[in-house]
Amino acid sequence: MNRNSIIEELGRLADAKGYSFYVAEDAFIPQSVKSYPAMWLLPPKFLSQEGRKSGKITYSITLQALYQGAKLPPERREEVRRGLENDLVEIFSSLSQHDCVIEVGKLSISHSSLAVIPYGDLVAKATAEVVTFF
Numbered sequence: 001m002n003r004n005s006i007i008e009e010l011g012r013l014a015d016a017k018g019y020s021f022y023v024a025e026d027a028f029i030p031q032s033v034k035s036y037p038a039m040w041l042l043p044p045k046f047l048s049q050e051g052r053k054s055g056k057i058t059y060s061i062t063l064q065a066l067y068q069g070a071k072l073p074p075e076r077r078e079e080v081r082r083g084l085e086n087d088l089v090e091i092f093s094s095l096s097q098h099d100c101v102i103e104v105g106k107l108s109i110s111h112s113s114l115a116v117i118p119y120g121d122l123v124a125k126a127t128a129e130v131v132t133f134f
Helices: 002-016 026-032 074-095
Strands: 020-023 038-041 045-050 056-068 101-112 121-133
Touching: 002 020, 002 038, 002 056, 002 074, 002 121, 020 026, 056 074, 074 101, 074 121
Parallel strands: 020 038
Antiparallel strands: 038 056, 045 056, 056 121, 101 121
């Protein structure tokens, strides 16, 4: 239940920022992404549970912001990278306010210059631990 709630909220937050939202393993990016900018969520990983009938569940969440940047000049690419990073921080900050979320922690963001798909994407990859209650 919490897993689906997190996925739905991340989709809503990505949509509000103008991103197309996808959920699947990385291997499906090339054939799935149809429009940019895009947010790609890897299926949440269950890390731990505390309690039986009530308690906490911790998930590892990896969310990638994708932008088609093959033809952008270098200064514009850096501007886009900053924007992607800011959007990811804002999305995880907003997620921390969701009803079932106790905490969003250990947020890290990395940038990739390697193309995820053959269009020269700019990629900002955020990973965080999201603690929920049940």
